[in-house]
Amino acid sequence: MSALTLTHEPVTGIRHGKLGMWIFLASEVMFFSGFFTAFIILRNSNLAAFAKGATELSWPLAALNTVVLIGSSLTMAMAILSLENGKKQRFQLFMFITFLCACTFLVVKYIEYTTKFHHGIYPSTSTFFAMYFIMTGFHGIHVLGGMIPIGWMLSRSFSKKGYTDYGRVEILGLYWHFVDLVWIFLFPVLYLIF
Amino acid sequence: MEAAVATHEHGADHAHADAHTHEHVHHTSFIRHYIFSTDHKTIAKQFFGSALFFLLVGGAFALLIRWQLAYPGEPIPVIGKWLPDSLVSNGAIQPGFYTQLVTMHATIMIFFVIIPIAAGSFANFCIPLMIGTDDMAMPYVNMISFWLVPVAALTVLAGFFVDGGTAGGGWTNYPPLSATGTGHTLWVVAIFMVGFSSILGGMNYVATVLNKRAKGMRMFDLPLTVWALFITAVLQVLGTPVLAADASLLFLDQVFHSSIFLPENLLISTGNLHSGGGQPILWQHLFWFYSHPAVYIMIVPIMGVVSDVLATFSRKPIYGYKAMVFALMAIAFLGFIVWGHHMFISGMSPLLGTTFMLSTIVIAVPSSIKVFNWLGTVWRGNIYFTTPMLNALGFIGTFTIGGISGIFMAVGPIDVYITDTYFIVAHIHYVLFGGSLFGIFAGIYYWYPKMFGKMYNETLGKWHFVLTFITFNLCFFPMHMLGVGGHMRRIHDPYIYDFLKPFQPMNEFITIFAILLGFSQLLLIANILWCLKYGKVAPRNPWKANTLEWAAPAHPGHGNFDRDIIVYRGPYEYSSPESKKDYLPQWIKPATKTSEKEHEAIAHEG
Numbered sequence: 001m002s003a004l005t006l007t008h009e010p011v012t013g014i015r016h017g018k019l020g021m022w023i024f025l026a027s028e029v030m031f032f033s034g035f036f037t038a039f040i041i042l043r044n045s046n047l048a049a050f051a052k053g054a055t056e057l058s059w060p061l062a063a064l065n066t067v068v069l070i071g072s073s074l075t076m077a078m079a080i081l082s083l084e085n086g087k088k089q090r091f092q093l094f095m096f097i098t099f100l101c102a103c104t105f106l107v108v109k110y111i112e113y114t115t116k117f118h119h120g121i122y123p124s125t126s127t128f129f130a131m132y133f134i135m136t137g138f139h140g141i142h143v144l145g146g147m148i149p150i151g152w153m154l155s156r157s158f159s160k161k162g163y164t165d166y167g168r169v170e171i172l173g174l175y176w177h178f179v180d181l182v183w184i185f186l187f188p189v190l191y192l193i194f
Numbered sequence: 195m196e197a198a199v200a201t202h203e204h205g206a207d208h209a210h211a212d213a214h215t216h217e218h219v220h221h222t223s224f225i226r227h228y229i230f231s232t233d234h235k236t237i238a239k240q241f242f243g244s245a246l247f248f249l250l251v252g253g254a255f256a257l258l259i260r261w262q263l264a265y266p267g268e269p270i271p272v273i274g275k276w277l278p279d280s281l282v283s284n285g286a287i288q289p290g291f292y293t294q295l296v297t298m299h300a301t302i303m304i305f306f307v308i309i310p311i312a313a314g315s316f317a318n319f320c321i322p323l324m325i326g327t328d329d330m331a332m333p334y335v336n337m338i339s340f341w342l343v344p345v346a347a348l349t350v351l352a353g354f355f356v357d358g359g360t361a362g363g364g365w366t367n368y369p370p371l372s373a374t375g376t377g378h379t380l381w382v383v384a385i386f387m388v389g390f391s392s393i394l395g396g397m398n399y400v401a402t403v404l405n406k407r408a409k410g411m412r413m414f415d416l417p418l419t420v421w422a423l424f425i426t427a428v429l430q431v432l433g434t435p436v437l438a439a440d441a442s443l444l445f446l447d448q449v450f451h452s453s454i455f456l457p458e459n460l461l462i463s464t465g466n467l468h469s470g471g472g473q474p475i476l477w478q479h480l481f482w483f484y485s486h487p488a489v490y491i492m493i494v495p496i497m498g499v500v501s502d503v504l505a506t507f508s509r510k511p512i513y514g515y516k517a518m519v520f521a522l523m524a525i526a527f528l529g530f531i532v533w534g535h536h537m538f539i540s541g542m543s544p545l546l547g548t549t550f551m552l553s554t555i556v557i558a559v560p561s562s563i564k565v566f567n568w569l570g571t572v573w574r575g576n577i578y579f580t581t582p583m584l585n586a587l588g589f590i591g592t593f594t595i596g597g598i599s600g601i602f603m604a605v606g607p608i609d610v611y612i613t614d615t616y617f618i619v620a621h622i623h624y625v626l627f628g629g630s631l632f633g634i635f636a637g638i639y640y641w642y643p644k645m646f647g648k649m650y651n652e653t654l655g656k657w658h659f660v661l662t663f664i665t666f667n668l669c670f671f672p673m674h675m676l677g678v679g680g681h682m683r684r685i686h687d688p689y690i691y692d693f694l695k696p697f698q699p700m701n702e703f704i705t706i707f708a709i710l711l712g713f714s715q716l717l718l719i720a721n722i723l724w725c726l727k728y729g730k731v732a733p734r735n736p737w738k739a740n741t742l743e744w745a746a747p748a749h750p751g752h753g754n755f756d757r758d759i760i761v762y763r764g765p766y767e768y769s770s771p772e773s774k775k776d777y778l779p780q781w782i783k784p785a786t787k788t789s790e791k792e793h794e795a796i797a798h799e800g
Contacts, residue, residue, distance in 0.1 A: 030431075
């Protein structure tokens with residue numbers, strides 16, 4: 001089919017993967033909206049339980065996680081910029097820091113969860129903790145999901161051919177910023193409203 | 195597929211040689227070619243095959259339900275003695291099994307038949323071909339989107355073998371009933387998976403339509419099928435995740451004993467581990483926020499298909515093309531703000547109910563625009579009564595009846611009386627079977643030549659339509675009367691109520707025609723399978739249609755097209771004064787001598 005010039009794509013000028021990611025993120029917004037809706041409805045009918053639940057969460061740990069995740073968003077942006085400018089080692093450095101931040105985030109999350117279990121707090125304890133576990137749980141899965149391509153791109157960059165697909169890193173960056181953004185909503189909603 | 199392509203292209207001109215070599219360049223292993231294929235046509239066929247299979251499964255469930263309503267307590271013929279005692283007693287359906295059948299019939303028909311065939315098979319097949327491109331924007335995502343469907347289907351059907359049976363709360367599975375039992379958990383997991391499949395499909399369709407249109411093709415040069423599938427894809431992307439969130443919350447209630455949907459002081463026979471404090475109605479709001487748009491995911495693509503079929507076989511431009519597009523957009527938008535009309539009896543504030551009632555009735559406006567424009571398209575056309583055309587015309591009639599009974603349901607005060615009766619069963623089947631499925635039949639016959647490179651058998655196809663149309667109406671129309679008479683739905687034995695006893699003969703009548711309706715579908719299966727092997731080889735453009743898929747070879751291989759595609763005009767230039775023929779395809783250059791020749795050549799080549 002090389003003789004044929006079927007298309008003049010991408011028509012919009014945005015590459016397929018990037019456009020697809022934007023659409024996927026729109027879908028993700030609706031996904032988390034479902035949880036936030038449930039949170040608002042349940043909170044309005046259980047004000048006391050929700051206020052009590054929030055005090056039992058550790059806001060300093062969550063604040064630390066907020067800083068870590070926002071930091072990783074910054075390093076992700078720096079990584080994209082470095083690769084765009086062809087600075088391979090800086091790209092590797094920033095991707096590595098991003099990966100490390102993601103790990104830190106999950107470790108802190110793990111500490112938070114185990115402390116709760118240790119105190120006998122489970123999703124069945126109250127509707128507040130049900131919402132807490134499912135919202136942070138799904139957010140955690142998203143962090144984990146982002147770490148896979150970050151790790152893959154990082155390891156590829158050490159191979160002989162290196163990693164040069166700047167566009168793909170940018171798509172991953174979109175996703176990563178979204179995961180960060182979700183946390184920025186989760187943090188005040190779960191930890192700071194008493 | 196190579197072999198098939200080779201026979202089809204036997205005796206074709208040299209233009210095909212290019213496509214033929216191309217086939218061999220892309221030679222891949224059997225597994226990558228037929229099973230984990232990324233080719234949109236193969237994926238479309240996979241969706242098609244699995245949907246037809248589940249159509250038979252779901253249909254068999256429906257017949258079991260009908261048997262019970264006509265002859266309660268009597269053993270099921272043939273298979274009754276083979277079923278385990280947990281489901282049947284002396285071969286007769288037990289109440290628990292009955293509710294499971296009702297649930298599974300709807301779940302399978304909605305999530306594994308109508309959505310996969312409309313938003314899976316048709317979307318995958320039509321979008322790249324009709325916008326003149328080689329494949330989807332993200333072929334791998336597309337492959338994953340299909341393979342989630344059979345896995346989900348196995349998950350939900352596995353429920354029949356677990357303790358307590360499969361999900362039995364109706365396809366809407368309202369908690370608290372659905373918050374216990376392994377069957378319900380499997381149902382929730384399966385719904386999450388098909389939801390994910392739907393989202394992945396949807397984002398692919400949106401990206402493909404926006405990014406991969408052929409040269410010269412503006413958005414308003416898209417055939418209505420593509421417009422409809424595009425708008426459906428937006429619904430899939432924005433609606434389905436809410437169901438996924440809802441299902442996750444129910445999963446948490448089932449497995450981790452949280453109480454998101456469980457109220458205070460609820461007693462559950464399996465022991466109460468729940469804290470209470472949840473909101474059962476919350477499930478309904480989130481569920482219907484998806485499931486009302488889902489109704490449009492099932493009907494909007496079909497509206498597009500029917501528009502194309504009607505224009506082609508009336509040899510007339512579609513009446514009011516832009517009005518049709520805007521009507522589709524209006525239906526899709528309104529679809530997001532009307533979910534509450536499913537919940538009039540949930541204790542909703544009458545004021546809120548009124549707003550939902552008004553927004554619902556407003557949907558009648560774009561729907562009527564569509565119906566009148568279809569009639570305007572057919573009006574004084576040069577009509578060819580082929581099988582797809584008959585099915586499309588059948589669609590208009592039955593969809594209109596379903597739409598009008600929908601107005602009854604939309605009006606709160608009337609809905610309170612007829613909701614949860616057979617009236618709603620009649621309504622849903624008039625829009626989903628009479629609407630979606632007739633449109634799907636039209637689409638199957640219309641694109642069969644392009645999909646498989648063979649012509650279907652016209653006589654068999656017409657018999658299939660006539661039998662289906664008659665038995666469908668005799669089966670479902672009496673259900674309106676049952677419903678107004680107070681016959682509730684999802685009831686194992688209606689005759690425990692004296693006032694329903696006189697309805698037994700009518701139920702028997704319905705069951706007889708349901709069985710005939712079920713067996714009529716074997717004609718469709720027979721036609722598809724028989725003609726796959728023994729059908730006449732299809733020409734490139736058997737319907738003399740205008741849209742781009744007919745510019746591709748009769749049985750397109752990998753990459754779809756064997757000539758450059760440039761779009762010069764809209765998709766509905768039938769009986770145009772610019773051309774001597776009664777059609778003027780999108781890819782033909784404006785009148786010059788060579789373009790006339792090419793037009794001629796494409797019309798006759800294989």
